[in-house]
Amino acid sequence: MRVSLDEIGPDGLDLDDTVDVHDLRQALGPNAPFQPTQAGHLVAHLERLDDAVRVSGRARVDLEARCSRCLGPVPVTLDTPVDVTLFPKGAEPPPASDGEVAQDDLGVATYEDGEIDLAAVLHDEVFLELPMSPLCSESCAGLCPECGKDLNSGPCGCTPQQKDERWQALKRLKLS
Numbered sequence: 001m002r003v004s005l006d007e008i009g010p011d012g013l014d015l016d017d018t019v020d021v022h023d024l025r026q027a028l029g030p031n032a033p034f035q036p037t038q039a040g041h042l043v044a045h046l047e048r049l050d051d052a053v054r055v056s057g058r059a060r061v062d063l064e065a066r067c068s069r070c071l072g073p074v075p076v077t078l079d080t081p082v083d084v085t086l087f088p089k090g091a092e093p094p095p096a097s098d099g100e101v102a103q104d105d106l107g108v109a110t111y112e113d114g115e116i117d118l119a120a121v122l123h124d125e126v127f128l129e130l131p132m133s134p135l136c137s138e139s140c141a142g143l144c145p146e147c148g149k150d151l152n153s154g155p156c157g158c159t160p161q162q163k164d165e166r167w168q169a170l171k172r173l174k175l176s
């Protein structure tokens with residue numbers, strides 16, 4: 001998943017790579033809230049712009065996330081455009097002066113030791129695109145906060161209505 005700058009010729013470098021599950025797992029990190037389910041695919045063109053390198057193309061990754069309500073598995077397929085400019089570490093452009101725009105949003109990253117780490121590029125792109133709160137279904141009933149039963153498989157014996165009222169009362173207290 002590493003490309004040396006020397007491999008990028010005057011016409012750039014075209015990549016069409018399968019990224020196996022092991023590499024994807026490493027790219028996403030051990031604590032990622034989702035796991036790759038099959039090999040990913042990266043098609044990209046690398047181009048040198050003085051010291052910077054532009055990586056543009058497309059990445060496809062199949063992941064399994066956890067439903068944010070019931071914690072059940074949610075398949076997520078990302079097929080996302082990639083457009084990142086990598087600068088040598090330490091020579092990246094300063095973040096926008098108002099501080100409101102993160103560098104990630106501008107598709108800016110860094111490289112070190114004359115090598116582009118495509119795993120890191122993939123990591124950034126995938127994290128940016130993943131839904132913040134994946135749901136197994138829009139109508140997912142979630143887990144009972146009291147007994148933990150998966151309410152998609154039927155109601156439990158608890159009385160969530162009562163809980164809700166108490167919670168509302170608590171919120172009113174906090175606001176006053």
Ligand SMILES: [Zn+2]
Nearest residue numbers: 067070136140
């Ligand atoms: Zn769910």
Ligand SMILES: [Zn+2]
Nearest residue numbers: 144147156158
């Ligand atoms: Zn319950």
